[in-house]
Amino acid sequence: MNPLQALGARTLQVLRSLGHAALFFVELLQAIPASLRRFGLVVVQIHAIGNLSLIIILASGLAVGFVLALQLYYALVTYGAAESLGLIVNLSLVRELGPVVTGLLFAGRAGTSLTAEIGLMKAGEQLAAMELMAIDPKSRVLAPRFLAGIVSMPILAILFSAIGILGAYVVAVLLIGVDAGNFWSIMQSKVDVWRDVANGIVKSFVFGVICTFVALYQGHETEATPEGVAYATTRTVVISSLAVLGMDFVLTALMFSTP
């Protein structure tokens, strides 16, 4: 195979897999109305994806809040601006860290379990068996998980930011002794509900769509072997994380280009 042919074959392969993923996404969207009629399935999945991710999200949020407050205090106290600490913690959490770190953790905690579950279902031919019984596995298995991921991710991101700010409050106000009134009032005067909080939630929603879709797609397209499931799970984490980081830059450029 000459190099030119190899380049062409590679390009075609990338385009083919992109098109395949796009078609899968459209089919997933078409299966959503049917899964809404059986909402109990979605509730069970929200429990599996959302509730069970709660502990790691809250622990990480608290740790990020602690560390941010401590490090920012050392830097800011030099300029006599220690009261602005709450504002910086709030903006960095609500705008960036909340959605992004939650997205990364979500890919690791919930995405992998989705991929492994769907992958093993496929390897055990359960999806094929469902189709034989005239049950559409997309509306019965995939769409409820997709919906649950989209619902859970913004809630988790909100909780991450909220607990992070509370963590910063604990370190800055209770341990170090920054004035509590200034801590909250500077935050309230500079953080805008629509520009900052709402845009952060939009971000987390987009990341929820990305992470859940990648996990389901990788699970659904896995090779039906133990190695295949292992590769698919790894790819889920790598692709979701890279997509979240890349998309975060694009969204930040769109949302916060004007100060």
Add this chain to the structure above:
Amino acid sequence: MGKRGIETLVGLFVLLGMLGLLFLALKAANLASFSGGDSYTLLAKFDNIGGLKVRAPVRSAGVTVGRVASITLDAKTYQGVVRLEVDRTVVFPKDSSARILTAGLLGDQYIGLEPGADEKNLGAGDTITQTQSAVVLESLISQFLFNKAADAGSAAPPSPPPPAAPKK
């Protein structure tokens, strides 16, 4: 765990999310402090608005009484038209003046309203006529340097004659 238990836990999860959102909106952001609900609009025209931004505070005697709603350019007079949303409970006399001030040396700019002494009050949509533009640091510095140079220039001519005087 039964179906009911799972549903209760999911309900708790969603409730927790709502509480978090409420906390972010009310305690950690400015939704509670001033919303455009019960406010009225005033207009003010400035020759130069400096670095004033939309949503900058409007203060009277240092107390925040409103926000800047929008900033546009008047195409006829080439002045910046600033629309202020002021709290409905606060009214100002007709001859009140508006100034663009800076919080601290390098802080954000805000609008300071100084009440006048007129009997009548400004109503919704009225224009504040007495305004003072923002102080632009560059023009202030250039003015200062120009004055210095002018002083030096006026001081320079008298100085050469004295050495010449004893020569005679």
